[in-house]
Amino acid sequence: MNTQSRPSQVAPIENRVAAIEAVFEQRGMEPKPFIETMTHAAEQEWVPRNGARVVAKAWTDLAFRQRLFANGKDAVAELGLSMPAHHRHLVALENTDTIHNVIVCTLCSCTAFTIIGLPPDWYKDLDYRARVVRESRTVLREMGLDLPPEIEIRVWDTTADTRYMVIPVQPPETIGWPEEKLIDIVTKESMIGVARL
Amino acid sequence: MNTQSRPSQVAPIENRVAAIEAVFEQRGMEPKPFIETMTHAAEQEWVPRNGARVVAKAWTDLAFRQRLFANGKDAVAELGLSMPAHHRHLVALENTDTIHNVIVCTLCSCTAFTIIGLPPDWYKDLDYRARVVRESRTVLREMGLDLPPEIEIRVWDTTADTRYMVIPVQPPETIGWPEEKLIDIVTKESMIGVARL
Amino acid sequence: MDGIHDLGGRQGFGTIRYAVGAPAFHADWEKRVNALYGMAVRRGIFNMDEYRHAIERMPARQYLSASYYERSLTSLLTLCVEKGIVTREELEHLAQGIVPLSEPSAPGRTNLPDPETFQPGDLVRVKNDFFAGHVRMPGYIRGKPGVVVSESPRYPFPDAHAHGVEAVDEPTYDVAFRTEDLWPNSADSALVHVGVFQSYLERAL
Amino acid sequence: MDGIHDLGGRQGFGTIRYAVGAPAFHADWEKRVNALYGMAVRRGIFNMDEYRHAIERMPARQYLSASYYERSLTSLLTLCVEKGIVTREELEHLAQGIVPLSEPSAPGRTNLPDPETFQPGDLVRVKNDFFAGHVRMPGYIRGKPGVVVSESPRYPFPDAHAHGVEAVDEPTYDVAFRTEDLWPNSADSALVHVGVFQSYLERAL
Numbered sequence: 001m002n003t004q005s006r007p008s009q010v011a012p013i014e015n016r017v018a019a020i021e022a023v024f025e026q027r028g029m030e031p032k033p034f035i036e037t038m039t040h041a042a043e044q045e046w047v048p049r050n051g052a053r054v055v056a057k058a059w060t061d062l063a064f065r066q067r068l069f070a071n072g073k074d075a076v077a078e079l080g081l082s083m084p085a086h087h088r089h090l091v092a093l094e095n096t097d098t099i100h101n102v103i104v105c106t107l108c109s110c111t112a113f114t115i116i117g118l119p120p121d122w123y124k125d126l127d128y129r130a131r132v133v134r135e136s137r138t139v140l141r142e143m144g145l146d147l148p149p150e151i152e153i154r155v156w157d158t159t160a161d162t163r164y165m166v167i168p169v170q171p172p173e174t175i176g177w178p179e180e181k182l183i184d185i186v187t188k189e190s191m192i193g194v195a196r197l
Numbered sequence: 198m199n200t201q202s203r204p205s206q207v208a209p210i211e212n213r214v215a216a217i218e219a220v221f222e223q224r225g226m227e228p229k230p231f232i233e234t235m236t237h238a239a240e241q242e243w244v245p246r247n248g249a250r251v252v253a254k255a256w257t258d259l260a261f262r263q264r265l266f267a268n269g270k271d272a273v274a275e276l277g278l279s280m281p282a283h284h285r286h287l288v289a290l291e292n293t294d295t296i297h298n299v300i301v302c303t304l305c306s307c308t309a310f311t312i313i314g315l316p317p318d319w320y321k322d323l324d325y326r327a328r329v330v331r332e333s334r335t336v337l338r339e340m341g342l343d344l345p346p347e348i349e350i351r352v353w354d355t356t357a358d359t360r361y362m363v364i365p366v367q368p369p370e371t372i373g374w375p376e377e378k379l380i381d382i383v384t385k386e387s388m389i390g391v392a393r394l
Numbered sequence: 395m396d397g398i399h400d401l402g403g404r405q406g407f408g409t410i411r412y413a414v415g416a417p418a419f420h421a422d423w424e425k426r427v428n429a430l431y432g433m434a435v436r437r438g439i440f441n442m443d444e445y446r447h448a449i450e451r452m453p454a455r456q457y458l459s460a461s462y463y464e465r466s467l468t469s470l471l472t473l474c475v476e477k478g479i480v481t482r483e484e485l486e487h488l489a490q491g492i493v494p495l496s497e498p499s500a501p502g503r504t505n506l507p508d509p510e511t512f513q514p515g516d517l518v519r520v521k522n523d524f525f526a527g528h529v530r531m532p533g534y535i536r537g538k539p540g541v542v543v544s545e546s547p548r549y550p551f552p553d554a555h556a557h558g559v560e561a562v563d564e565p566t567y568d569v570a571f572r573t574e575d576l577w578p579n580s581a582d583s584a585l586v587h588v589g590v591f592q593s594y595l596e597r598a599l
Numbered sequence: 600m601d602g603i604h605d606l607g608g609r610q611g612f613g614t615i616r617y618a619v620g621a622p623a624f625h626a627d628w629e630k631r632v633n634a635l636y637g638m639a640v641r642r643g644i645f646n647m648d649e650y651r652h653a654i655e656r657m658p659a660r661q662y663l664s665a666s667y668y669e670r671s672l673t674s675l676l677t678l679c680v681e682k683g684i685v686t687r688e689e690l691e692h693l694a695q696g697i698v699p700l701s702e703p704s705a706p707g708r709t710n711l712p713d714p715e716t717f718q719p720g721d722l723v724r725v726k727n728d729f730f731a732g733h734v735r736m737p738g739y740i741r742g743k744p745g746v747v748v749s750e751s752p753r754y755p756f757p758d759a760h761a762h763g764v765e766a767v768d769e770p771t772y773d774v775a776f777r778t779e780d781l782w783p784n785s786a787d788s789a790l791v792h793v794g795v796f797q798s799y800l801e802r803a804l
Contacts, residue, residue, distance in 0.1 A: 006691065006697070007691055007695065007696045007697050008697070009696050009697060010696055010697045010698075010699060011691070011694035011695055011696025011697060011698055012694075012696065013628060013669060013672065014628050015693075015694040015695055015696060016672060016676065016690070016694045016698055017628045017631050017632055017635070017672060018693070018694070019690050019693035019694040019698070020635060020672075020675060020676055020679060020685070020690065021631065021635060022693055023679065023684065023685045023689070023690070023693070024635065024638065027684065029638065029642065031634070031635060031638060034634055034637075034638045034641075035630070035631050035634040035635065035638075037634075038630075038633065038634035038637055038638070039630045039631075039633075039634055042623070042624075042630065042633060042634075043630075086646075086647050086754075088751070088752040088753075088754060089751045089752050091751075091773070104607075106605070106606055106607030106608075106737050106739075107604060107605060107606075107607075107651070107655075107735065107737055108604070108651050108654065109667060117623070118623035118624075118633075119623060120620075120621035120622065120623060121616070121621050121622060121623065121625065121667075122615050122616050122617045122618070122621055124667040125615065125616060125667075126454065126455075126606055126612055126663065127612040127613050127614065127615050127616075128615045129606045129607065130454075130606040130607065130608070130609045130610075130612040131612055131615070133607045133608055133739065133778075133781075133791050134607070134608040134610075134739075134778065134781070134782055134785075134786045134787070135786065135787050136778075136787050136789045137787040137788075137789070138787055139615065142614060142615065142617075143615060143617045144617070152788075152789070152790070153787070153788075153789040153790070154775075154789065154790045154791075154792060155789055155790070155791045155792065156791075156792045157607065157737065157791060157792065157793045157794070158794065159735045159736070159737060159793050159794045159795070160735060160751060160754055160771040160794030160795075160796065161647070161754050161794075162751040162752075162754075162771060162773070162794050187619070187620075188620075189619055194617070195619075203486065203492070204486055204490065204491045204492050205492070206491050206492060207491055207492045207493075207494060208486070208489035208490055208491025208492060208493055209489075209491065210423060210464060210467065211423050212488075212489040212490055212491060213467060213471065213485070213489045213491075213493055214423045214426050214427055214430070214467060215488070215489070216471075216485050216488035216489040216493070217430060217467075217470060217471055217474060217480070217485070218426065218430060219488055220474065220479065220480045220484070220485070220488070221430065221433065224479065226433065226437065228429070228430060228433060231429055231432075231433045231436075232425070232426050232429040232430065232433075234429075235425075235428065235429035235432055235433070236425045236426075236428075236429055239418070239419075239425065239428060239429075240425075283441075283442050285546070285547040285548075285549060286546045286547050288546075288568070301402075303400070303401055303402030303403075303532050303534075304399060304400060304401075304402075304446070304450075304530065304532055305399070305446050305449065306462060314418070315418035315419075315428075316418060317415075317416035317417065317418060318411070318416050318417060318418070318420065318462075319410050319411050319412045319413070319416055321462040322410065322411060322462075323401055323407055323458065323659065323660075324407040324408050324409065324410050324411075325410045326401045326402065327401040327402065327403070327404045327405075327407040327659075328407055328410070330402045330403055330534065330573075330576075330586050331402070331403040331405075331534075331573065331576075331577055331580075331581045331582070332581065332582050333573075333582050333584045334582040334583075334584070335582055336410065339409060339410065339412075340410060340412045341412070349583075349584070349585070350582070350583075350584040350585070351570075351584065351585045351586075351587060352584055352585070352586045352587065353586075353587045354402065354532065354586060354587065354588045354589070355589065356530045356531070356532060356588050356589045356590070357530060357546060357549055357566040357589030357590070357591065358442070358549050358589075359546040359547075359549075359566065359568070359589050384414070384415075385415075386414060391412070392414075395610040395611060396608060396609055396610045396611075397609070397610050397611040398603075398609065398611055398663075399611075403601060404601055404602070404603065404659075405600040405601045405602050405731060406600060406601075406602040406603055406604075406655070406656065406657075406658070406659050406662070406702070407658075407659055408658060408702065450611070451611065452611075453611070453612075453613060454609075454611050454612055454663060455663050455664055457611070458603075458659060458660050458663050458664075459660055459663075459664055497611070497613065522783060523783070524782045524783055524784060524785030524786075525785060526610060526785060537742070577729045578727060578728070578729055579729060580729030580730060580731060581729075
């Protein structure tokens with residue numbers, strides 16, 4: 001390609017990514033190890049099991065549960081879990097027999113990703129962002145969660161840098177289970193609030 | 198193509214047009230002569246010269262001008278011009294030295310097309326529809342019409358089936374010209390209101 | 395419906411591709427689409443409100459990426475399928491490919507209750523009204539105050555007429571809104587005149 | 600800005616492509632984009648508000664047709680050009696093709712005057728406020744009444760922070776809105792909780 005003339009076709013997306021990576025490389029920013037570290041974190045460290053540990057502990061340890069609802073960020077730190085500096089607050093949302101919480105970010109796709117994992121594709125889709133604030137019950141039903149009419153819905157739109165996670169209702173048949181076993185039953189979807197357990 | 202299985206690619210647009218034309222043909226609706234008639238009308242009959250005749254007459258015939266502002270549809274009928282049945286009203290908008298009118302249809306792209314001609318491409322573009330109601334002076338300036346601050350802008354959003362046309366200010370140097378010569382200086386753009394003469 | 399088509403006042407759009415004497419058509423198929431939908435209206439297969447609504451019912455991404463006449467074609471094809479003129483399968487067989495159609499419609503509604511009659515000069519307010527079907531109230535005037543400038547002939551109520559619902563024709567009013575009321579501190583100063591159906595209006599207190 | 604990104608409550612969108620255990624990434628380049636923008640933030644090339652705003656500044660059609668990580672990449676590239684890290688020409692040379700970027704930004708603003716402090720239980724109203732720059736007030740709460748549920752730590756005021764404008768951090772309030780107030784007769788009944796910056800709120804009378 002002649003650098004003097006502007007190209008006529010949009011560059012393939014892989015080329016565009018490679019271009020900025022090359023720029024960072026040339027500027028001495030050493031992007032490769034950072035990409036490796038970040039990708040490892042995204043895939044191995046920021047996993048829904050973090051949030052599942054929080055939930056299981058909140059189910060089994062009443063004092064922790066109270067601390068979690070009082071100050072989520074401090075409480076999850078007790079379990080060795082951290083959040084980015086700009087996430088200054090974590091609000092744990094308590095589902096009950098009559099209240100169901102669900103999380104969205106209508107303006108972009110913010111989440112407490114270090115705790116509940118990076119958001120799944122559908123969470124970032126325009127359809128979920130547009131619809132769940134206005135048609136929460138309908139959308140949840142379409143997603144397989146048909147809530148009885150006596151359960152109220154609370155939708156949390158992540159518009160500031162406060163982050164949310166849903167604490168699902170513990171299934172009654174699991175009362176008394178050890179914490180480790182409880183961790184295994186908590187799903188990412190239940191912590192976003194599009195599923196109950 | 199096997200009719201039993203669904204196709205996997207979107208059909209080219211020409212194919213989709215040909216498909217519905219073939220259906221109309223099969224149903225005995227005889228689309229071909231209709232297409233010829235309609236296309237002839239769109240290209241030869243619904244021309245801005247119609248509106249230009251209305252404007253030139255309004256400039257030169259005060260009684261007609263008054264009838265035009267009182268009932269646009271009846272007035273243009275005097276010149277042998279007609280509008281579709283669902284266009285029940287034509288409002289002529291008088292530009293003055295202190296008022297400038299401009300037409301848009303934010304919800305789709307409605308126009309008095311039999312009078313001022315089918316809308317140009319940019320009139321139907323999302324950019325014009327989104328911007329001209331909120332940033333009228335800026336948009337007109339970008340389009341080459343830099344209105345002095347003492348001229349007020351009135352934007353007409355065509356949301357019902359009433360239709361609009363702008364009657365531009367007659368350029369002072371053309372006062373006294375014969376109607377035929379005046380017709381030649383009236384542009385489609387000036388009757389939409391994105392230009393003055 | 396609060397669809398993506400309701401563009402008035404939305405920001406992030408760009409320079410208008412303006413040229414004096416710009417064409418209405420860019421391809422032969424566009425002329426044929428323009429004629430074919432006109433033929434369908436002439437034949438009574440659908441009316442203009444149904445036509446406009448079927449455009450609005452296009453999936454948002456398709457609406458924004460399609461050209462004007464592709465939107466027009468999608469409406470024509472959708473309504474011909476919905477009205478039983480042809481099946482989607484037959485269209486796709488004829489077109490040798492997928493034929494994108496609009497989404498199904500929400501139910502329509504009749505004229506709103508307790509209509510008020512207005513005179514030029516009356517202060518009015520657009521109702522704080524939301525409706526999932528076809529509506530000709532652009533979102534930017536919802537709840538906003540304006541002044542009645544004149545009355546137009548009666549038209550079919552679009553919220554009914556686009557849905558095959560029986561309704562009476564009703565007056566539309568030319569209502570002038572100040573951009574200072576529509577978008578405070580965030581618009582060029584102007585009056586915006588909108589043709590507003592009687593059902594959408596209430597007297598301003 | 601009242602951009603196309605402000606999707607909450609907009610109609611015409613479809614079924615959610617939901618699957619249990621759905622992935623965050625679909626391709627290797629997405630992971631690299633996620634890391635590279637994170638690196639730029641970590642290095643102080645831009646902050647999260649600038650990042651979000653540069654996504655919103657994408658031309659509307661591109662915004663709606665791009666995938667999540669393509670939007671993310673476009674923001675990263677735009678800001679690296681705007682911050683002088685690289686020129687568009689160099690990017691296009693390296694990428695061997697056109698590199699779509701976002702549109703320029705409108706000016707930012709500082710915290711709004713006369714801030715009020717609220718307590719849980721207070722009735723508030725979101726100001727009828729319009730701003731062409733970055734704003735974290737979704738359009739669906741504009742002018743609407745709600746109840747303060749709690750207060751969050753102070754955050755940088757996004758309308759300033761996204762534009763390099765000096766401003767003080769300010770409280771955000773968890774405000775609960777009834778869908779009956781947001782979209783009367785046109786929504787599933789629910790409470791919608793939004794994190795609202797102090798500058799956007801006024802006391803409800």
